[in-house]
Amino acid sequence: MEWLTITIDGREVSVPKGTTVLDACRMNNIPIPTLCHAPELTSAGACRLCVVQIEGMRNLPPSCVTQAAQGMKVETQNPKVRNARKTILELLVANHPLDCMTCQKMGDCSLAEYAYEYGVTGEIYQGEKRNLPIDSGNPFILRDPNKCIMCGKCIKACTEIQGKSILDFSHRGFNTQVGPAFNLPYHESDCDFCGSCVSVCPVGALVEKQMVGKGRPWEVSKVQTTCPFCGVGCNFDLNVKDGKVIGVTSNPDAPVNGKALCVKGRFGMDMIYSDNRVTTPLIRKDGVLVPADWDEALDLIATKLGEIKKTYGPNSIAALSSAHCTNEENYLMQKFMRAVIGTNNIDHCART
Amino acid sequence: MAGLATSFGSGAMTNSINEIPNTKVMFVIGSNATEAHPVIGTKMKQALAKGAKLIVVDPRRIDLAERSDVWLRLRPGTDIALINGIMNIIIANGWEDRAFIEARTEGYEKVKETVQKYTPEVVSQVTGVPVEQLVEAAKLYATAETAQIFYTLGITEHTCGTDNVMSLANLAMLTGNIGKESSGVNPMRGQNNVQGACDMGALPDVYPGYQKVANPEVQAKFEAAWGVPLDPNPGFMIPDMFEAAVSKDLRALYVLGEDPVITDADANHVRKGLKALDFLVVQEIFLSETAKLADVVLPGASYAEKTGTFSNTERRVQMVNQAIKPIGNAKTDGEIICELATRMGYPFEYQSSEEVMQEIAKLTPIFAGITHQRLGTQGLQWPVPHAEHPGTKFLHEGKFNRGLGQFVAIDNQLPAELPDEKYPFLLSTGRKLSHYNVFTQHSPSLENYSPEELAEINPTDAKRLKLKEGEVVQVSSRRGELKTKIIITERVPVGMVFMTLHYFDSPTNVLTNGAFDKVTKTYEYKVCGVQISKLS
Amino acid sequence: MAENQRILVCAGTGCASSGALPIIDILKEEIKRQGLEGTVSVVGTGCQGFCEKGPTLVIEPQHILYTRVAAEDVAEIVAQDIINGERVERLLLLDQVTQKPVSSLSDIRFFAKQHRIVLQNCGVIDPKKIGDYTARDGYKGIQKALKEMSPEEVLEEVKKSGLRGRGGAGFPTGMKWGFCRQTPSDKKYIICNADEGDPGAFMDRSVLEGDPHSVIEGMLIGAYAIGADEGYVYCRAEYPLAIKHLEIAIKQAQEAGYLGDNILNSGFNFHLKVFAGAGAFVCGEETALMASIEGKRGMPRVRPPFPAVSGLWGKPTNINNVETWSNIPHILRNGAEWYGQFGTEKSKGTKIFALTGKVNNTGLVEVPMGTTLREIIFDIGDGIQNGKAFKAVQIGGPSGGCLPESMLDLAVDYDTLTQAGAMVGSGGLVIMDETTCMVDIARYFLNFSKKESCGKCTPCREGTTRMYEILDRITKGEGKEEDLDTLENLALTIKETSLCGLGQFAPSPILATLKYFRHEYEAHIRDHKCPAHNCTALLSYTIDVEKCKMCSLCAKNCPANCITGDKKTNTPYVINEEACIKCGTCLEKCKFGAVSRA
């Protein structure tokens, strides 16, 4: 691999050829603000927040789409660069609701984070603001187009990750919008509710409806796990607050799926708290299933199976194991049947 | 899986999911991937975005058919004829990979002879697919740089399911599209851990890792490990169990996390079998239809409440990590089994699921190098023969697991039950995106989003029967009847009705046929005759 | 009576909209009626350039120009001039200086100082006939290239000529071709950018309408030099006549063997298509234009990769505009050295300007690079309308800047104008007089830029609207002292951080007017006055009761019906200020000076 030497803020660093200036900075722990950039999507260079000054280059190039070149001298924090970023943030904030206190994204909003860092007031530019209806007609995704900053990541996610392309820009200039065709609400479009758009939105324009009001980012712990729906084996993070799962978010390191998920994986987790859960053992008494404690239930089973085995032989007992349970549990189940009961009468439903 | 095991020596997806986006040609047969395996569907769409060609074989105009280069709308149950026809065209045009056939396979001549009678014209007549489309598909697939076959239950859920699979294996070997990156034969497993349940020996004839119970060496190994004598005779498969229950050969059944009353074909027959038992234990997280029949119901824990591993369809063993405590008084299924074993006089004294995995690794060569720690966040694809092995991305490179690939000559066979005068519609079943089997109905948001069955029926049929969109109709077969709403759509051809298997209120499997494949004993969910009648 | 006369009637869009088309038919009929068909031919030509005086016609070979011709004039022209050889004096142009009519083109100052290379066929030939083009050495350039020169030699010749791109930034054409030629690829495209969106520029349209073959020939030569075999002309859909003439020309060129496979038995192939744009100024930007051909939203993308490396459908692509392409045949025919005699050291050749606004002679003018603004405005343009004072000239459209009186002696070339804070751009020259408000002009251009912003990058999408809003407030007298700093900071940020040229140059009108006309901004903000009496919110019209003769002329002409009064009841007329739209009609109409503006 060919390596290049470039100077960032007076510091010489080496990066592999083909690295963007943004990646070169991030590899060296030099912070650069970005809104439209995402490593898993193609770069648009649209938000312009990542601009830097590069010796010999006209204007302020965006670092996310500028390739590092041998001997390049980059400045990432000089007053001119910081002022340009601040102005861009002021422009975005001027056309963005300031209801951060009640916004689901609070604490995880890139715009808020940078606005704070750059001392944006939100008062310099007073004028027209978008005023579009909020799209809340579906059970999964809450879409507030007024919070959209036109970074276009949701569009790319819908196209590049999901291959669905139900989202795109419409209109132009200040009137540009992001949404399904005819700006229909999600549920009237062909949306599959995979939620990839939500997973890349840097602001509160797209949020998981189920999680609204359920927890702030700093209160939530994330547990990576494997999806229980279908054989693809997607991984994601269960978001847990106070011992309760409040939602699912993408884990970009998921080996099979990256940030992609489907409607079931991302939004079907409320199944855990279904009213139909059995939460205590039940024993049939006088033809009716009634609650019992564990000892009673397990003793009853041990006794009954023991009797049947004794009377009719181990092959009079069978088990259906489960394609929903873990490998370890399936292992235990077959070991139970083979070693404890003494039969090979074990199968499971979906062995095709 | 038995089909692939016969042909290649190993019954699993030959390639990895992340090889899909780089495939040049995809041959998708009997698989509605964008709905049943949504994220695999997205990978296929990513491949299309990179210029891949797509051949779809399906009677329904599924989403992938809309995106395909060639869509072969075959009559249900004519898959073998179609594949033989494509092989006939490939051989006739000299598109076969002679070097591959020579070096890597056996039994080719027999297949060549068999497919001779499957001329394009004959096949077109049998399948209903125009000759030009057959030729186009054959050319695309045979001449591709890399090509993968994908199939699911549309291939296997037939009485000739195993033969269907072996036909596809023939096709792949004929063209050399196997044993390399982005080329192979890929059965996509339906349920999250169906691969793992098989891997772990939840099958009547094998121990974990497909080690035969009938093999004395294997038996000796497990007897030594477990310290008890073991039975070398294979046990009952599912359909046998219900038969045996009715005949009183089977007295007790322990059902773990399944709902056969809903999910098995010919539900009424299943119900009869369960009712005949002396003792039924169901361990489940919901009070399922099967649980309602049980003598004892044990509350298990959901995926969020336990630690362990799932094996996905590409053989990747991945961690399931506990996020919350079991709800209410529930326990993890592992814990319950251990307690029961202990109470029955064989103490299962595992401190954690990790310890169970250590035992699995010790006894199972394909899992030998797996520990929870190694799985980490990325998992490992078996075979993982030792602790340093990085896992296996695709199978059969350079050599098939069974040595030479086995061509098997196969003739077309008709489904066990076809529409007739009394039951004039062909019922086919499958999945839809918003649900997964029956238990997503317990998710309030998914249930709210997609609350009821919408049986698909062609506009021509709807017009003839004077049915309106959203109308509730009665669907009946020789085995049962149900009521369902309908949706009128060109997705299904004339004469077909399509239903999913997700809804308690329209339990499709009261209709389906309990006939099954002779090898795997998989039910023929995909084809049976039904009648549709207007209510009132 | 002279033998074999040709009557060239301008049928360009400008003259056509002032009624030229019926004149052609009537003229043909009249010639026929007079039995002159054998000796006099009537030709509908492309734009003759003198739009202000349209419809215009020229009688050749005498070079007689008639202006503002109406259908009723036809019989008289034929009888008096064609048959009797006498000029119809009332239709001749009146020289503003001598106040005498001038008959000959060469005596008309509008034409005298021009040097027409690109426009040499416009207004002279019938653009719908390939024969008219070949009769004037058309397709000699490509013949020479294919028969006598290697592609490298063609490229060298263009490099040597010093031709720079006429579309805006003035990038050396030969160098640009060279980049595309160097990129190895199985397929290359060339594109003619005819998406002339600059409001106030119409030279590209005129060339396409009046001399389409010159563009085709230029592209053929370029394709040969670059190694492309397919090309597009991306033309605004708003130019239906240009598209029509181009399509006719392409068909004729195909039939004549200049387009297609194995052109002139050379083995060289080139296919050309017209793509009608759908109305977006930003599609003048190369990458947006290509996105548009690909059927996408015309949103520019980041460069690099440059089109020469990865352009249309990912293939190396070279884009030049109409005027650039139509310079090429002349360079090939006459040689780089010949071309180099025109213009300045760093800006060779001629440039076409669209002269519009408050100038006497509006129209298309082609002058050697290096001609001063003063020559263009006061000699060719014949000075300011209605004897008003010159205030500024806006050069280069929404991306350019406004220059004041003090800059009039600047020689027009790429580098000088850029230094002065303007740009050659597409070549629009809009002349402004004392009644033009420079804040309003900046506001006008920002309104244009904000509407045409594609919306992709933040500074342009959000910033053009905010700049417009600030300017709008100032023109309404609601400006604040700090607005000028805010405006300047915003303008500089947008200039430095926008993705494409549209955004980068959108602030130019503000920066230039702030530089040269800051006092006008200050007058609006501090004194709530518009020095040019243009900004309606800062104006008020009143009728002086003393001077009002109650003639009712003001009320009758008021489009807002907001003036009332009555002679019968001796009620003097008054203006209802609430309803007044401040159009100034009453002021113009009042014969007694009773209406005043403040």
Added chain:
Amino acid sequence: MSTACEELVDPKQIQLDEIIEKYRHENGPLIPILQGAQGVYGYLPAHVLKHISKAIRIPLARIYGVVTFYAQFRLTPVGRNLINVCLGTACHVRGGAKVLETIEKELKIKDGATTDDGRFTLEIVACIGACGLAPVISINNEVHGRLVPESIAGIFAKYE
């Protein structure tokens, strides 16, 4: 699509399919097809866009994005008479804004709108290239030049 529609043969639909067939195999067929479709229907109804989307397999959202990006395309029917008010630079400095203001008052509509009686649709355009006649408007492609506010009413009277 309701079953009733199937049996009607819509001549516009046939023309649309011909246009699609003409361009579908070319690179970048979308914009020419949209231009052709608008030629047939006078505007681009939603069902036409859906039909095009299916026929050339371009996502509907992308088509909608393209349609709303370019000034030429319209999603609503146009009035009986289409007024284009030129606001090119030349027209602006010669009083185009005042002409526009007068028209807006006269018709009580803004840019892009159609009068309630469907008589006029008003559109602002940037330069129709008749700069010499500034300020100009065109009605149904007929150019009216050298305008002053008071001439508007008279011109409109000619169009029903």
